Amino acid sequence: EVQLVESGGGLIQPGGSLRVSCVVSGFTVSSNYMSWVRQAPGKGLEWVSVLYRGGDTYYADSVKGRFTISRDNSKNTLFLQMNSLRAEDTAVYYCARGLVATVWGFDYWGRGTLVTVSS
């Protein structure tokens, strides 16, 4: 059974750093492209970043230079390192698995982890 479980969210002050994790099971994290998608309270979905099987990464302009996506194949885990956090980064962060059958589409999602940036 495919599962994605995020963790690492919490309350962090503006300017601080936080790393959220996504432990996957039922498949290998390196066998699919993987993304982080966030949702601010009461708002819509916002794509954050993608990590392709070959290692290429892309970021939304809103997080470029501040966030880094990575994976640990030995731990079957996806990470999002978030630096220089701002109030507008407050959101539920979901990890999502890319559907192998297509270049863009996410067939499994975790339940999300809440990141709150506030003083």
Next chain:
Amino acid sequence: QSVLTQPPSVSAAPGQKVTISCSGSGSNIGNNYVSWYQQLPGTAPQLLIYDNNKRPSGIPDRFSGSKSGTSATLGITGLQTGDEADYYCGTWDSSLSAGIFGGGTKLTVL
């Protein structure tokens, strides 16, 4: 403001049909595949449609997708109260080199 434009809300009666539009441009919908997601209240999004019109296993054929030029459409027939949710379109934008989602559409089944 989202790069992809969706109506904020749509509504229809049980058993009826509804369509949700998603308008973009040549750098996104016009040259890339569109996917659609359903987000029930308090839950994570679920993939409904990928590659413009393909349904993952387990998604009923009441849900359909289409694309024409720089716009895509999600159709839902035989509406049920359980279909009340937020619906999002998504695709890749080749100019931005970034993924994008529409602003979302809230479906109300009256």
